[in-house]
Amino acid sequence: MTETDIEGLERKFLDSEGMRDEHLGIYKKLIAGKTQIEGQDGGVVTSILVAGVGKGLFDCVIVAERIEGYNAAPKIAEEIEEIKKAKGTKYVQCPMVSKIGEAVKSGKRRIAIVGTPCEIRAVRKIQSVLLKEVPQVEITAIGLFCFESFYHDKFVSKTKELLRIDLSSASKIQIAKGECMVTVNGKRYKTKIVNLEEMVRGSCHYCDDVTARLADISVGSVGSAEGYSTVIVRSERGEQFLDLIEFAIGEVNKDEISKIVRFKKAKVKDRK
Ligand SMILES: Cc1cc2nc3c(=O)[nH]c(=O)nc-3n(C[C@H](O)[C@H](O)[C@H](O)COP(=O)(O)OP(=O)(O)OC[C@H]3O[C@@H](n4cnc5c(N)ncnc54)[C@H](O)[C@@H]3O)c2cc1C
Ligand code: SF4
Structure with missing residues (x-):
């Protein structure tokens, strides 16, 4: 457009x-x-x-x-x-x-x-x-x-590799100030958003x-x-x-x- x-x-x-x-x-x-x-x-x-x-x-x-x-x-x-x-x-x-x-x-x-x-x-x-x-x-x-948003399957596999978590159990994901924070069973896991660059949709x-x-x-x-x-x-x-x-x-x-x-x-x- x-x-x-x-x-x-x-x-x-x-x-x-x-x-x-x-x-x-x-x-x-x-x-x-x-x-x-x-x-x-x-x-x-x-x-x-x-x-x-x-x-x-x-x-x-x-x-x-x-x-x-x-x-x-x-x-x-x-x-x-x-x-x-x-x-x-x-x-x-x-x-x-x-x-x-x-x-x-x-x-x-x-x-x-x-x-x-x-x-x-x-x-x-x-x-x-x-x-x-x-x-x-x-x-x-x-x-x-x-x-930005992510390709689902790549997002799941990359967070598994980086954070050792299963995204299907995540109760909340928050992306802010250059970080991606995932909450699983009340525990917070985070990674820098630059680590997820390849997962971004074209x-x-x-x-x-x-x-x-x-x-x-x-x-x-x-x-x-x-x-x-x-x-x-x-x-x-x-x-x-x-x-x-x-x-x-x-x-x-x-x-x-x-x-x-x-x-x-x-x-x-x-x-x-
Ligand atoms: C892919 C994505 C990327 C975002 N990136 C940023 C960002 O970089 N900076 C920023 O300030 N805010 C970003 N947001 C917005 C932010 O995460 C919150 O959605 C917004 O602040 C509204 O908060 P709330 O508490 O009022 O929403 P809530 O009251 O929690 O309601 C959220 C509403 O959004 C709907 N929704 C959730 N996901 C999607 C989706 N993928 N597509 C369509 N509708 C959806 C839900 O069904 C719900 O109705 C992003 C949102 C999305 C979906
Ligand atoms: S193309 Fe990507 S960055 Fe732009 S609004 Fe859609 S999901 Fe967000």
């Missing part, structure tokens, strides 16, 4: 009255938040989905559930317990958009979807087509910050959208304290759903986000 395509989709789906930042893209609000739900970080994503379904504002949500090994699969969820069960980051590719057609065919019209920046770009392309065919469809796109080497520029609301960990989510609100829709939830407010370091975006852009440029 070219920069012109992206800007066209920003104008179509986001709040063009919002501020435009060279590194963050279009945004209305930048905050750090910690909710009552213990998610990957501040639980903001799961809290928004739970509130939207609980208040009858979403017919369904599309989340990534953990399946065998350390794999993930997209799931159409309508129940709060299913949404809570799918919390937490899976650092592997998950074809989220594949579920939009199924949801629409089964009569769902108000759909929320979570995804990495590449998935959110695909969501906007599909949404552009859907709007002509089924104009009643309303999609709320919740983007996750993403620096397409990630050419992707420079770290903050999900086309999402209604983007959520990550970079820029806020441990246990908080960094939240970028980009559209009125995103603001409406963030307003549904309660959270403790923390401080955001915007420079940290800009730094990671600049770093990724430079890495992509070097590859070209």
Whole structure:
């Protein structure tokens, strides 16, 4: 997708009255938040989905559930317990958009979807087509910050070799500040992220959208304290759903986000 395509989709789906930042893209609000739900970080994503379904504002949500090994699969969820069960980051590719057609065919019209920046770009392309065919469809796109993701099988074998752990037993994986930390049976194992370079999916080497520029609301960990989510609100829709939830407010370091975006852009440029 070219920069012109992206800007066209920003104008179509986001709040063009919002501020435009060279590194963050279009945004209305930048905050750090910690909710009552213990998610990957501040639980903001799961809290928004739970509130939207609980208040009858979403017919369904599309989340990534953990399946065998350390794999993930997209799931159409309508129940709060299913949404809570799918919390937490899976650092592997998950074809989220594949579920939009199924949801629409089964009569769902108000759909929320979570995804990495590449998935959110695909969501906007599909949404552009859907709007002509089924104009009643309303999609709320919740983007996750993403620096890279891994090939599942290689990730499993490399962590076995480096850390002597079975990734299928991992209760949480956190990648931050150059390290990959895996929790297995309450014990933490870590390795430097450079040791996992070969496991990175090919397409990630050419992707420079770290903050999900086309999402209604983007959520990550970079820029806020441990246990908080960094939240970028980009559209009125995103603001409406963030307003549904309660959270403790923390401080955001915007420079940290800009730094990671600049770093990724430079890495992509070097590859070209
Ligand atoms: C591959 C990947 C790489 C990431 N890299 C970074 C990074 O470099 N820096 C950073 O700041 N943040 C990164 N994140 C985002 C971060 O890990 C958290 O997901 C984010 O901060 C939201 O936290 P939360 O507590 O609000 O989420 P939670 O409340 O725990 O909810 C997370 C939601 O994301 C969904 N989900 C989990 N994995 C996937 C997936 N693979 N594809 C689609 N949906 C998924 C879950 O189903 C759940 O609905 C990454 C996320 C992914 C998936
Ligand atoms: S780095 Fe880019 S291509 Fe790779 S998973 Fe993240 S958003 Fe997708």
